[in-house]
Amino acid sequence: MDRKLIFLDVDGTLTPPGGYVPPDSAVRAVRRARELGHKVFLCSGRNYGMLEPLHKYGFDGGIASCGGYVYAGDKVLYNCPLTEEQQDKLITLMTNEGVFLSIEGKDFAFSDERAKDYLDQSGNRNYYLISMIEAVWVGLGPRPLSEYDGCPLYKVVFTCSSEDQIGPARAALEDELQFIVHTFSEPGCLFGEIINRKFDKGRAVRVVADALGFDMADTIGFGDSNIDIEMIEAVGTSVCMENGSDFLKERSDIICPSTDNDGIEWAFRKLGLID
Numbered sequence: 001m002d003r004k005l006i007f008l009d010v011d012g013t014l015t016p017p018g019g020y021v022p023p024d025s026a027v028r029a030v031r032r033a034r035e036l037g038h039k040v041f042l043c044s045g046r047n048y049g050m051l052e053p054l055h056k057y058g059f060d061g062g063i064a065s066c067g068g069y070v071y072a073g074d075k076v077l078y079n080c081p082l083t084e085e086q087q088d089k090l091i092t093l094m095t096n097e098g099v100f101l102s103i104e105g106k107d108f109a110f111s112d113e114r115a116k117d118y119l120d121q122s123g124n125r126n127y128y129l130i131s132m133i134e135a136v137w138v139g140l141g142p143r144p145l146s147e148y149d150g151c152p153l154y155k156v157v158f159t160c161s162s163e164d165q166i167g168p169a170r171a172a173l174e175d176e177l178q179f180i181v182h183t184f185s186e187p188g189c190l191f192g193e194i195i196n197r198k199f200d201k202g203r204a205v206r207v208v209a210d211a212l213g214f215d216m217a218d219t220i221g222f223g224d225s226n227i228d229i230e231m232i233e234a235v236g237t238s239v240c241m242e243n244g245s246d247f248l249k250e251r252s253d254i255i256c257p258s259t260d261n262d263g264i265e266w267a268f269r270k271l272g273l274i275d
Contacts, residue, residue, distance in 0.1 A: 004273060005214040006033065007043035007063065007205055007231060008264070010054065012224035013241055014042070016259060020053045025265035027057050032274040034058060041072075041208060043201055045193060045227055047154060049107035050141075065154035066195045066227065067204030069106055078207050080198055081106075081152035086176060090156060090194065093169035099160040102142055105151040111142035115159055156194040163190060180227060193227065202230030220271065222256075222264065223248060239267050 011017045014026055022030075030040050042051050042062035048069055051062050061072035070078040082090070087103075094101055100115035160166065163181065170179050178200075181192040201221075209216055221228070221235035224244035232238040232252055240252035241263055249255050254270065257263035268274045 002218060003214075004033075004038045004271075005209055005212060005219045006038055006040045006273070007201075007208075007219065007221045007235065008040065009221075009223040009225075009228050009231075010042060010044040010046055010051070012243060012259060013222050013228075014054075014259070014264065022054070022057060023260065023262060023264070025262040029265040029268040029274055031058055033268055034060070036274065038273055039212060039214075043205070043221065043223075043228075043231055045155065047104040047106060047109060049105075050109070061208065063201060063204040063208065064106075065104060066193070067199035067201050068154035068196060070204050070207050072208065072211060077211050078199070078204065080196060081154050082177075082196060086173065086196075087153045087156075090169055090173060090177070093172060094156070094158060094166065097160070097165040097168060099158050099165050101145065102157040103145070103148065103153050104155045104157070105153055108151070109142040110145045110148040112145045118159070154196075157192070158194065159189065159191050161188050161190070166192075169194075182225065182227075200230040201228060202232075202234035205231055205234045220273075222267065223252075224259075237271065239271075 008014045014022050034040055039060045042054060042059050044051060044064060045066045046064060048064040051064055063070050068080050091101065091103065100112045100118060102109055102111035158166065166179060176197055178195045178197050179192065181190055185191050205219060205221065206216065209219055217236040219235040220237045220239065221231045222239045223232055224241040226245055226247055228248060229251065232248060238252040239254045239256055240248045241258055242255055243258040254267060256267035
């Protein structure tokens, strides 16, 4: 069997949104694939610190912060935080407009605790939106924004009531940073991420493939949201979860069962990665 290089998004793919425990079937599939010689990497918007609890399940490395920090075992393959000027300008412009922020360094995230109250008051009943916001602001264990210590940042997550609120930051920084409003946002409650244009999950996949000596035709990527699109377009074989966005499904080679319906194990078998 030809060895494959496999990339797994985390939230909504390997685990439920904000979760740290994959289904037993996914753990089995990853373990067996590695026993058969395949390499399996995490590929997430989460920072390195948020991925560390998943390392115990057995992975060869990971792509953290949407490609801003890439590692294989103990070796760092790519490291690209925002500049001090970018992060200072971004935080100032967003907070001046009343946007709630969660800012992510390598090891820790720092979140505006008021976002949880804002979500409660919005009366939103979108399960996925609620799950993602609660994960970022509560479940993934961020520190209060007031404790931010000036460490380099790789990504900023935001929630607000209107796209007008991110307008000033977008006007000042869109040439350098990508402003992504997730499709599961709703009027009056937007959720999105801001990422450096120097990297994305697709370019990070190529960094890993080059470092490990894999042809891109032998790479496989699993995702569920639009933030995975560059990975899905870069890999040799793309898989979208049934619980994923329609946009990603239309661009993927395979649609597999959802996270909580043993989708990872099902797809690993279908692709001949495990017996």
